[in-house]
Amino acid sequence: MAVSQRALEAAGLGGGRGRLERLRQWREQEHVFGYGLILPALVLLTCLVAYPFGMAIYFSLSDYWVGSPGQFVGLTNYREILGNDVFRQTVQNSFVFTGFALTLKTLLGVWLAVLLARDVRFKRVLRGAVLLPWVIPTALSTLGWWWMFDSLYSVVNWTAIRLGLISAPGPNWLGQTNYAMAAVIIVNVWRGLPFFAITVLAGLMSIPREFYEAAEVDGASSRQRFWHVTLPLLKPVLAVVILFSTIFTFSDFNIVQILTRGGPVNTTHLFATLAYQIGLQGGNLGQGAAISLFLFPMLAMVVFLQLRYIRRD
Amino acid sequence: MxxxxxxxxxxxxxxxxxxxxxxxxxxxxxxxxxxxxxxxxxxxxxxxxxxxxxxxxxxxxxxxYDFLFRRTEFLIWMKNSLIVSVIAMSISLVIAILAGYSLARLRYRGVGSFGTAVFITYLVPPTLLFLPLSQVVNWLGLSDSIWALVVTYPTFLVPFSTWLLMGYFRTVPREVEECALVDGASRLQTLLRIVLPMAVPGVVCAALFGFTLCWNEFIYALTFVSQSGNKTAVVGVTADLIRGDIYYWGSLMAGAVLASVPIVVIYVWFLDYYVSGLTAGAVKG
Incomplete structure (x- = not known):
């Protein structure tokens, strides 16, 4: 830069220097610099999130098939979907799946966090071990669960039979309706529990010790301390984690796609797996997009609550 | 007693x-x-x-394991995963550093709404957009190549990393920055030479999570790529190792174990970053 300025001056182009200086001053302004820095992110998110979202809405209102852009058909796709038994089953599945998985993750997560917060040895190793299911690629660890739930060689059944808990041959986990739902819920809890436990643990650590000491002086039992000190103070952290997990449990794809592909007889289909089956494998992009847009109300609700929560902070 | x-x-x-x-x-x-x-x-x-x-x-x-190396394209899948993860993570990190600094530190009209917009995109699940994105990828002429993934992965990495980095940038004292500006440093120099070095833990965190999220991604990689030689490790193992007969469990598990190794190594090495990033991303946010 310095060289070019000197070159410009030597060439008698003093005005050029002034222009460069003015450019420098212009971009040093806080708002210009601020917009400049955020621009790449905004362009990316507009082109690859907002625009596709608009496209999804357009697809859902047209009879768009893979390779043949269709015509505008209004709400036909939605009407067809809502009249479809498989879709109704999917709605029910999604709520059952999310409801059970979230409840279990919350209860077990708080319990695990309380245990990890105690003064134990090997704290770091324990935390590392507990967090592992959340870090390993879900699709790959679900393959392990698939093998553990195998119809013939299931290690779960093998153990339960040897312990005398069930009689041979045991349930076909991924082939019987209620068992299949239980299996996908178990794997989702297994994968999501670390996230709950570690974040709640961080929340626990931020509670000042004095609160507990004061409660102890007042003669509160450990159970009372948990209900009247720990839990109320954990509420903000729990709210964020639960909201966050709601949207990502509701929109889950990997676990169901690998374990059951929505079966048996569609009893484990979630919105994402059904949208994949109809929109991609079936080629009906219009209906597929309409199905995945049913995730939107849940997303909107979570966004609304999260934002309200952040603003209140 | x-x-x-x-x-x-x-x-x-x-x-x-x-x-x-x-x-x-x-x-x-x-x-x-x-x-x-x-x-x-x-x-x-x-x-x-x-x-x-x-x-x-x-x-x-x-x-x-022999089967994996000799009879499948496992090594190519691993290479694809590595290329996609490193490039997508690096691009996203640069974009997120700029955006995060802008949102955390600079005052201008609209900064609040931009922050909200980034936060909302952070919550948008990939399963909501995979169908239209598959068409966008087609139009860009990237379908069935690893570049489809390099282009689309930043859609979830940038919001996440921006949000994470904003928290770290806020911890840098304002006075340090102001001193640099008074001393005649430009705003860009201040960001690169003063603020960024002080936010290194945050950048490491964002890089680790970015790499992990890319490596683990499933639905885009499954949807946008169909040719075996262009698949990522996760999709290659889950989709291509399942053959007609039933005796594939050994190689399937071997593939799952080996494809997880890079993540496990990074995880063990940087455990504390993972724990702090996880809680920073979710709780501070």
């Missing part, structure tokens, strides 16, 4: 804690152990209903 009793009470309490933690640790780790053991078993043992499944009785073999 009293102290002896209290020692005993404390020991009992510790024993109870460990007893309660054991099922959790077992639940978390058993699937990995089982996958590992399975990948070294002989087929005869694997498919013997009478054999104890928990350990290897008839000798460990590496045939399943």
């Amino acid at each position: 009293a102290s002896a009793a209290s020692v005993r009470a404390r020991r009992l309490r510790a024993a109870l804690t460990y007893a309660n933690l054991t099922p959790f640790v077992f639940f978390a780790l058993f699937p990995f152990y089982f996958m590992f053991v399975t990948s070294f078993k002989r087929n005869a043992e694997l498919y013997n209903l009478k054999a104890v499944p928990f350990w290897i009785q008839t000798g460990a073999i590496t045939d399943h």
Whole structure:
């Protein structure tokens, strides 16, 4: 830069220097610099999130098939979907799946966090071990669960039979309706529990010790301390984690796609797996997009609550 | 006497804690152990209903791993995953550093709404957009190539990393920045030479999470790429190792174990970053 300025001056182009200086001053302004820095992110998110979202809405209102852009058909796709038994089953599945998985993750997560917060040895190793299911690629660890739930060689059944808990041959986990739902819920809890436990643990650590000491002086039992000190103070952290997990449990794809592909007889289909089956494998992009847009109300609700929560902070 | 009793009470309490933690640790780790053991078993043992499944009785073999290397494109999948993850993570990191600094530190009209917009995109699940994105990728002429993933992965990495980095940028004292500006440094120099070095833990965190999220991504990689040689490790293993016959469990588990190794290595190395990033991303946000 310095060289070019000197070159410009030597060439008698003093005005050029002034222009460069003015450019420098212009971009040093806080708002210009601020917009400049955020621009790449905004362009990316507009082109690859907002625009596709608009496209999804357009697809859902047209009879768009893979390779043949269709015509505008209004709400036909939605009407067809809502009249479809498989879709109704999917709605029910999604709520059952999310409801059970979230409840279990919350209860077990708080319990695990309380245990990890105690003064134990090997704290770091324990935390590392507990967090592992959340870090390993879900699709790959679900393959392990698939093998553990195998119809013939299931290690779960093998153990339960040897312990005398069930009689041979045991349930076909991924082939019987209620068992299949239980299996996908178990794997989702297994994968999501670390996230709950570690974040709640961080929340626990931020509670000042004095609160507990004061409660102890007042003669509160450990159970009372948990209900009247720990839990109320954990509420903000729990709210964020639960909201966050709601949207990502509701929109889950990997676990169901690998374990059951929505079966048996569609009893484990979630919105994402059904949208994949109809929109991609079936080629009906219009209906597929309409199905995945049913995730939107849940997303909107979570966004609304999260934002309200952040603003209140 | 009293102290002896209290020692005993404390020991009992510790024993109870460990007893309660054991099922959790077992639940978390058993699937990995089982996958590992399975990948070294002989087929005869694997498919013997009478054999104890928990350990290897008839000798460990590496045939399943040999199969992966000799008969499948496993190494190419791993290479694809590595290329996609490193490039997508790097691009996203640069974009997120700029955006995060802008949102955390600069005052201009609209900064609040931009922050909200980034936060909302952070919550948008990939499963909502994979169908239209598959068309966008087509139009860009990137379908069925790893570049489709390099282009689309930043859609979830940038919001996440921006949000994470904003928290770290806020911890840098304003005075340091102001001093640099008064001394005649430009705003860009201040960001690169003063603020960024002070936010290195945040950048490391965002890089680690970015790499992990890319490596683990499933639905885009499954949807946008169909040719075997262009698949990522996660999709290659889950989609291409399942063959017509039923005796594939050994190589399937071997593939799952090997494709997880890079993540495990990084994880063990940077455990504390993962823990702090996880809580920063979710709780501070």
